[in-house]
């Protein structure tokens with residue numbers, strides 16, 4: 001079976017992890033700050049906080065921005081459920097903004113319309129979580145303008161988009177957001193096994209996320225409510241979590257980050273080749289605006305005829321091609337239906353869902369495997 005995504009592990013990655021195994025620290029050692037420093041540098045952000053998953057990082061980001069039971073947070077329905085679940089962890093209300101038909105990213109005009117309605121009823125969101133679907137950045141400049149006009153904060157869920165860029169600057173630089181999140185799950189662009197990272201240029205947000213990542217405990221006397229009792233002393237200042245990354249994970253992530261640019265280049269090359277192969281077929285391939293560089297975590301095609309999606313999907317799977325669908329709209333999941341959402345609420349997202357198939361895309365995908373995907377899909381759609 002050709003999977004839809006697959007990690008690339010080389011001898012250097014293995015050596016980096018083995019080195020940690022032989023060292024003094026399996027966790028809370030030097031590999032974590034080294035990995036954080038590398039990602040901050042690559043993304044041109046000031047602060048980076050490594051976590052045990054992007055889901056944890058999203059939770060910390062919400063908490064650092066003060067999301068609590070009385071808050072409202074909006075996000076995209078075309079995402080992995082974690083983009084919305086992080087809001088629910090804080091006890092806050094989540095709502096969904098419809099997406100653009102082409103990219104599946106949050107639609108700026110739908111957002112503006114929804115914001116105007118919310119202003120009239122005094123129910124504006126506190127935070128908007130923008131998801132860069134498949135590695136293509138949302139229109140961050142427009143989102144940023146709206147955030148000033150309507151007074152909300154911005155988290156970028158860039159789980160798909162490490163290595164991509166927007167208007168010439170790397171995703172993660174937080175030029176138009178408060179916090180950006182990356183995921184290092186094995187199907188993503190670079191991996192640490194499991195892992196995530198939060199990037200920000202705001203020292204207070206960075207400090208809050210660091211504190212909450214490790215139980216809300218500080219060893220810094222400047223934070224304490226009374227003089228230190230001695231070198232052993234620490235204080236728990238808030239209710240935090242154990243969301244720490246291990247050094248084993250950080251060493252793998254750091255080693256992988258050496259090849260980030262190569263991975264993205266290879267993904268872009270394969271995506272361009274798919275674009276050439278698929279152009280005669282009755283489907284729309286991804287169409288990335290010229291001012292955006294997608295890291296192509298996913299290659300999502302939209303069939304012209306949604307009624308043929310299931311048969312095409314089944315034919316690809318039967319031919320040993322591990323296609324997938326990204327994503328089932330979050331608001332239609334039973335958990336979110338229980339909160340009052342339903343089919344019909346977000347028509348563009350639902351139509352997007354009905355048309356899409358994610359084709360295999362990862363750095364080691366060969367051209368002959370790609371040709372096999374193309375010919376199988378062509379036969380299935382003819």
Ligand SMILES: *Cc1c(COP(=O)(O)O)cnc(C)c1O
Pocket residue numbers: 053054055056079080082083131157159160183184185194195196
């Ligand atoms: C993978 C993913 C996450 C969650 O990442 P984990 O590291 O597995 O917690 C969140 N949001 C999106 C859009 C994702 O694709």
